[in-house]
Amino acid sequence: MIELKHDSLAFLFPDVHPSAAVSVNFQRTLRIPDDDKTYPLPPGLGAFPLRHVDDFADGVPAHWLEHGGVMMPMYQSEAMWLHFSGSYDPERGVQYPMAIKVATGKIDAVTGKTWSNGLHRHPQDYMVTPGQPWLDGYCVEKGVIRQFVAMPLGEGYSAEEQITGKAEHGGLQIIVYPMKREVFERRFPKRPPLLRAMRIAESADFLCCAPPSAKSEMGLAPGGRMKQDIFQDPFDFSDWDLTQSSRCFVHIANSLTWTSITKQAPPLMPPSAADYTRYGLPWFDWYDDSLQAVDGSSVLGKLKRVLGIAKEKRQSPLPENESCDPTKVVNLQPKRVGDKVREGAF
Amino acid sequence: MSAFGDYVRQKRLTLQESDPAFSLRKVAAAIEVEPSYLSKIERGEQPPPGEHTIIALAKALGEDPDILLALAGKVSEELLAIIRKRPLLFAQLIRELKNTPDHAVLRLVREVRDGKW
Numbered sequence: 001m002i003e004l005k006h007d008s009l010a011f012l013f014p015d016v017h018p019s020a021a022v023s024v025n026f027q028r029t030l031r032i033p034d035d036d037k038t039y040p041l042p043p044g045l046g047a048f049p050l051r052h053v054d055d056f057a058d059g060v061p062a063h064w065l066e067h068g069g070v071m072m073p074m075y076q077s078e079a080m081w082l083h084f085s086g087s088y089d090p091e092r093g094v095q096y097p098m099a100i101k102v103a104t105g106k107i108d109a110v111t112g113k114t115w116s117n118g119l120h121r122h123p124q125d126y127m128v129t130p131g132q133p134w135l136d137g138y139c140v141e142k143g144v145i146r147q148f149v150a151m152p153l154g155e156g157y158s159a160e161e162q163i164t165g166k167a168e169h170g171g172l173q174i175i176v177y178p179m180k181r182e183v184f185e186r187r188f189p190k191r192p193p194l195l196r197a198m199r200i201a202e203s204a205d206f207l208c209c210a211p212p213s214a215k216s217e218m219g220l221a222p223g224g225r226m227k228q229d230i231f232q233d234p235f236d237f238s239d240w241d242l243t244q245s246s247r248c249f250v251h252i253a254n255s256l257t258w259t260s261i262t263k264q265a266p267p268l269m270p271p272s273a274a275d276y277t278r279y280g281l282p283w284f285d286w287y288d289d290s291l292q293a294v295d296g297s298s299v300l301g302k303l304k305r306v307l308g309i310a311k312e313k314r315q316s317p318l319p320e321n322e323s324c325d326p327t328k329v330v331n332l333q334p335k336r337v338g339d340k341v342r343e344g345a346f
Numbered sequence: 347m348s349a350f351g352d353y354v355r356q357k358r359l360t361l362q363e364s365d366p367a368f369s370l371r372k373v374a375a376a377i378e379v380e381p382s383y384l385s386k387i388e389r390g391e392q393p394p395p396g397e398h399t400i401i402a403l404a405k406a407l408g409e410d411p412d413i414l415l416a417l418a419g420k421v422s423e424e425l426l427a428i429i430r431k432r433p434l435l436f437a438q439l440i441r442e443l444k445n446t447p448d449h450a451v452l453r454l455v456r457e458v459r460d461g462k463w
Contacts, residue, residue, distance in 0.1 A: 003457060
């Protein structure tokens with residue numbers, strides 16, 4: 001089951017295990033310059049608002065109602081990243097592992113293949129939490145993604161249109177599978193009370209931080225390059241419970257039409273990457289030497305960038321594409337205190 | 347005495363024990379009524395005031411407006427508007443939940459609907 005809680009999607013599997021849950025939200029962020037430099041991770045500027053499409057049946061396209069799910073607003077050329085936050089099991093000192101598959105316009109963001117339910121290992125078409133705390137774009141090379149950038153559906157920019165030649169789905173699609181309960185309990189046995197208490201204290205700061213026209217519907221397209229690993233599944237493929245899944249269709253409305261649909265104001269446009277950097281504000285890097293990155297997708301690697309298509313069309317859809325040189329980069333890494341308790345002299 | 351008046355008086359007097367700002371006169375001023383009117387309400391000599399004043403009184407006393415409105419035998423306009431929009435559905439829902447334990451009511455959640463992809 002999926003609940004909408006405070007602009008996050010809570011994927012819950014209470015029939016599998018009380019801790020089997022993961023929260024997904026969509027973070028507003030800077031659009032990194034589309035200039036072929038490889039940038040570090042930009043900040044999160046707060047979650048995009050999410051609403052049930054059923055609550056605005058009079059204002060959304062009919063096929064959105066057919067798909068069900070939720071919707072959010074994005075401006076043309078605005079960027080976004082997905083934040084995954086698992087449910088912490090205090091008795092075992094870990095977050096419950098989940099396999100998460102993300103597609104845009106029903107194109108898998110990791111492999112570039114068209115949507116199918118289920119998980120696939122070769123090539124791996126999903127991510128695993130904990131371990132993968134966020135996803136900023138399309139996996140185009142090992143350790144490099146191209147940022148998710150919203151563009152009007154039907155103008156040829158989206159990954160979906162570039163790969164299928166159709167502007168049919170738009171938005172984002174997410175499906176989540178939990179680890180099998182017996183595997184979770186075997187891999188992560190209950191820990192002595194002392195260790196539990198220490199890990200709980202550490203976990204508190206784990207996170208760093210009239211129907212509208214077709215033009216109002218947005219798809220995601222590949223923008224600037226960013227350094228980000230999509231990590232290989234560290235578990236056995238048989239560890240995943242493929243009999244249990246929850247999926248959600250996330251529609252993207254142009255922010256300029258959001259108020260007419262919902263009577264609510266969309267968030268403001270984020271600052272430009274160049275302005276953000278000039279103010280000395282931090283960028284980020286995520287490092288986890290315990291995990292290996294997957295190779296990039298050759299299909300996604302061949303996609304044209306938004307700027308490239310725009311030049312062909314003699315359009316300029318990316319205002320404020322000024323390059324910048326982030327100098328303040330904060331290195332982040334997962335905490336492992338609970339796994340490494342040092343025993344000193346008694 | 348009335349249930350509404352008695353509840354308001356007890357709540358106000360309890361608060362007044364530690365803060366003189368909850369005297370009859372000061373609370374009446376805060377909700378923009380005469381002290382004598384508030385006194386009569388508390389003693390049950392006047393029926394409960396209108397929704398606007400009850401909500402102001404709830405705010406002044408740090409009380410939940412829905413509780414004071416219920417004690418006054420009223421339902422807020424906001425809730426009425428919700429029910430009026432889908433009267434059959436909400437009437438059925440409320441009747442079915444009539445004897446449901448609190449914890450079960452609180453577990454009622456709305457799932458994100460999955461449709462045809």
